[in-house]
Amino acid sequence: SRTIEQLSTYAENPQESTVLVICYKYKTIDKRKKLYKTLMKHNGLIFQSKKLYENQVSEWIRLTLKSKGYSISHKASVLLVEYLGTDLGKISKELEKLEFILPKDTQITPDHIEEHIGISKDYNNFELKKAIGEKDVLKATRIIKYFAENPKDNPFVVTLALLQNFFSQLLQYHGLADHTPKNVASNLRINPYFVSEFQVAARNYPMKSVSSIISTLREMDLKGKGVGAGNMSQADLLKELLVKII
Structure with missing residues (x-):
């Protein structure tokens, strides 16, 4: 992170045939400094992926499953968040497991969560x-x-x-x-x-x-x-x- 600003030299004269993607984790680019201003000048794009709050993760689960042809009851999504927290990587792995087991158009319920992931629907x-x-x-x-x-x-x-x-x-x-x-x-x-x-x-x-x-x-x-x-x-x-x- 201490040397990220050195990329401003490249950003001033980028290769037009190249799409350069920089994954800058755990911090945010300083908009007051040269790199950000140079990127904006040369049609660069900054995408900031903020960590979701816990109250946003249930909706993320619903939308992710919807895009794959599934739905989920609210209690089932709450069980996943309560058990797995806000780590989207962990949640994605468990959702992939359910998608592999269950046919499309299935509404995922607490019973599915209990049977296939191991979270008790009544004792949690x-x-x-x-x-x-x-x-x-x-x-x-x-x-x-x-x-x-x-x-x-x-x-x-x-x-x-x-x-x-x-x-x-x-x-x-x-x-x-x-x-x-x-x-x-x-x-x-x-x-x-x-x-x-x-x-x-x-x-x-x-x-x-x-x-x-x-x-x-x-x-x-x-x-x-x-x-x-x-x-x-x-x-x-x-x-x-x-x-x-x-």
């Missing part, structure tokens, strides 16, 4: 977050029991990170003056599909309670790393986490 962090937001103790207990029995597929650190993000966003929700779905989705950078979850959770967890839970989650993070918790099992950590939140 997405469903746990929803159950906790609704204060559905029975459902949340069933999910953490499943997590405790399958610790490798459901690491405590991932569950904790998702809940920390959820309650941080819920605190932000409480601070909004305008709780219309459009404004909430925009400010929290979430898919409008999830706004109703925050509306329900906000009724169950007032601002003071949310602040206390965030503090508790920090303590649980330390315990998960073995600080002041001895050798607590994942099952015990999950049980304590649920009790302290709900």
Whole structure:
């Protein structure tokens, strides 16, 4: 990146028979400097591919599948994002797997995700977050029991990170003056599909309670790393986490 500006010499007198493509990763070309200005002068094109926010990835999945002749239910796309994050490379590989197995014109459902990718449609962090937001103790207990029995597929650190993000966003929700779905989705950078979850959770967890839970989650993070918790099992950590939140 420190020598990228040296290309301005070539950009001043490019080979007309050559199409030169430069992949400049992790940074953005400085528009104030000579290279950018020279490229623009000689009909160069700058394409900036920004990393998608999490709330944009579900739509990317839908459009990608649509271009291949498939559709996907919203819950199925949410499961993929919750499990794979925003790494489009990982997601593309899993989509290719589904495209190889399933015929065109198929609507991909949570059942397909569970069968062919291995993500449980009922026992996952997405469903746990929803159950906790609704204060559905029975459902949340069933999910953490499943997590405790399958610790490798459901690491405590991932569950904790998702809940920390959820309650941080819920605190932000409480601070909004305008709780219309459009404004909430925009400010929290979430898919409008999830706004109703925050509306329900906000009724169950007032601002003071949310602040206390965030503090508790920090303590649980330390315990998960073995600080002041001895050798607590994942099952015990999950049980304590649920009790302290709900």
